[in-house]
Amino acid sequence: MPTGRRTGPTGRRTRPAGRARRTAAASALGGVLLAGALAGCGGQDTGTPARTGTPRTPNASSFSGELPSALASSASAAVSSASVSASAAASSASARASEFEASVEAETQRRNAAAEKELKKVHGRGNALAEVGMTGIPRAETGGILAVRVTITNKTDSEASYAVQVDFKDADGKVVETRYAAAERLRPGKKEQPIVFSHRPPEPRLTPVLAKAQRY
Numbered sequence: 001m002p003t004g005r006r007t008g009p010t011g012r013r014t015r016p017a018g019r020a021r022r023t024a025a026a027s028a029l030g031g032v033l034l035a036g037a038l039a040g041c042g043g044q045d046t047g048t049p050a051r052t053g054t055p056r057t058p059n060a061s062s063f064s065g066e067l068p069s070a071l072a073s074s075a076s077a078a079v080s081s082a083s084v085s086a087s088a089a090a091s092s093a094s095a096r097a098s099e100f101e102a103s104v105e106a107e108t109q110r111r112n113a114a115a116e117k118e119l120k121k122v123h124g125r126g127n128a129l130a131e132v133g134m135t136g137i138p139r140a141e142t143g144g145i146l147a148v149r150v151t152i153t154n155k156t157d158s159e160a161s162y163a164v165q166v167d168f169k170d171a172d173g174k175v176v177e178t179r180y181a182a183a184e185r186l187r188p189g190k191k192e193q194p195i196v197f198s199h200r201p202p203e204p205r206l207t208p209v210l211a212k213a214q215r216y
Helices: 017-041 069-119
Strands: 132-137 147-153 160-169 175-186 195-197 207-215
Touching (some): 069 175, 069 207, 132 160, 147 175
Antiparallel strands (some): 147 195
């Protein structure tokens, strides 16, 4: 039975015309694509790798605007740690200030006690009245407390220490309070200005008087 396939003059089977045309078209298209590819590669080499795809814009919906939980926790811990450190530093500074104030007060009390002890040996008003002066401090600057600035100046040619006694007298001239001031190892020509405070109430008014001054 005939199969419908054509044979050539040599007896070989021939392809149908439609298939032959499709094959030819595919070959031609392949040639065009190949030529285009060669043309694209035939230009000058710029050293820049060819892009293999079109860049895509990230999907904005994938960003929440917040740190991932692990990073957020770390940031929160860092802030908390910094706050604790700052608070600790402030507390430490306050403690150091209190310690310094206490040490200054303790040193003042020690000096005043030494001055009182030294003046108990003195008969009369002492040998340094000419080297000690007093100036009143306005009550507006002391919150109403009676205070005087004692100026001790070493007018000798050698180092010396000084003990000063200040009496606070009432209107009748009676001594109602006694305070002390001191300057230790004061070099020649140098001066110190300790402040003496009355611990009595503002009223009745008292008058500070330089009672004794001893150089030793």
